[in-house]
Amino acid sequence: xxxxxxxxxxxxxxxxxxxxxxxxxxxxxxxxxxxxxxxxxxxxxxxxxxxxxxxxxxxxxxxxxxxxxxxxxxxxxxxxxxxxxxxxxxxxxxxxxxxxxxxxxxxxxxxxxxxx
Amino acid sequence: xxxxxxxxxxxxxxxxxxxxxxxxxxxxxxxxxxxxxxxxxxxxxxxxxxxxxxxxxxxxxxxxxxxxxxxxxxxxxxxxxxxxxxxxxxxxxxxxxxxxxxxxxxxxx
Numbered sequence: 303x304x305x306x307x308x309x310x311x312x313x314x315x316x317x318x319x320x321x322x323x324x325x326x327x328x329x330x331x332x333x334x335x336x337x338x339x340x341x342x343x344x345x346x347x348x349x350x351x352x353x354x355x356x357x358x359x360x361x362x363x364x365x366x367x368x369x370x371x372x373x374x375x376x377x378x379x380x381x382x383x384x385x386x387x388x389x390x391x392x393x394x395x396x397x398x399x400x401x402x403x404x405x406x407x408x409x410x411x412x413x414x415x416x417x418x
Numbered sequence: 419x420x421x422x423x424x425x426x427x428x429x430x431x432x433x434x435x436x437x438x439x440x441x442x443x444x445x446x447x448x449x450x451x452x453x454x455x456x457x458x459x460x461x462x463x464x465x466x467x468x469x470x471x472x473x474x475x476x477x478x479x480x481x482x483x484x485x486x487x488x489x490x491x492x493x494x495x496x497x498x499x500x501x502x503x504x505x506x507x508x509x510x511x512x513x514x515x516x517x518x519x520x521x522x523x524x525x526x527x
Contacts, residue, residue, distance in 0.1 A: 335515075344424075344517040345462065358514055363525055393461065406452065407515070409461040 304329070306396050306410035313414045321381040321388070323413045327396030335378045335407060335410075336362075336369060339391045351377060384417045391415075422510050424518025432526050437498050439521045441508035442490040448510040451484060451491050455518075457468040457504045465506075466493070498525045 307326040315321050327334050332353055337345040347361040351371035362369065366384075373374040381388055391414050396406035421444040422443045431437050443451075449470040454462035466489065468475045468482045474484050479498075484491040491510075495502055508518040 337517075342520075344519045345509075347514050350514060360514070405450075406464060406467065409454075409463070411461045417475070 305386075306394060306408050308330075308392075308394055308410035308413050310413060312414050312416070313409060315384045316418050318383050321384050321415055321417075323379040323381075323392050323394075323415070324376040325379070325394035325396075326376040327369065327394075327412055328398075328408055330398055331396035331408075332399045333397045334371050335395045336377070336379050337393045337395065339393060339412075341390075345393065348379070381400055381415075384415075386417045389415055389417045419497070419512075420448060420510055420512070420516040422508060422516045422518045424508050426521060427519065429523045430524045431498055433498060433500060435498055437495045437502070437523055437525075439493045439506055439508070439523075440490060441492070441510070441518050442488075443510035443516070444489065445510065446486075447510060447512040448488065449500065450511050451482070452509050452511075452515075453482060453493050454507045454509070454517075455504045456507065462507060484504075491515060495523075498523075500525050500527050 336348040336349045339395050349362045349369045350358040366382045368380045391412045393412045395404045395409045397407045424441045452467035455465045456462045466480050466482050468484050479496045481494040505520045505522050507520050509515045
């Protein structure tokens, strides 16, 4: 059973470009969470999704950021018109349906976004 | 919302010593408290967790204690080894997890 997969592992964008980060949860997991981690800081919750539904996006900036988790395929975190302050490591995590919000989460390897 | 404070931010110990990291939380509805270890450039990995109906849990050299009344929980690592060196994060969650800022543990050989 493969773990949580994220790609790309490293992404370089120029200011104003779009960044697309992908996350494939563990097999059988239907809950996906996205986090942002700045250097020497903790993980900041961004958004919680289930298949075809955004459950909680309270941690996601209102502008330029969006997330989806379609019926088929990976979850996508999309950042439009990137700025230097978006440079960070973005982690996704998944959990099984039975675990729900209070269950164990399994993290992916992260995508390190660098905005030039 | 939930607020999690974690101390210390840096902890330096000699190999074989014990290490203790403490966290406090604010939301009394939080009922799940995981601890993660993150090595440089790697993903956070769950090392131990505790639920609110338990006061203490132990797994070999690692233990976690929870005081619900005082809203604090601690990670204890005994007989530390150089490979324990990493950043450790606590988290508290009732619905959405809130993470502490992390403790950089350095174990000197």
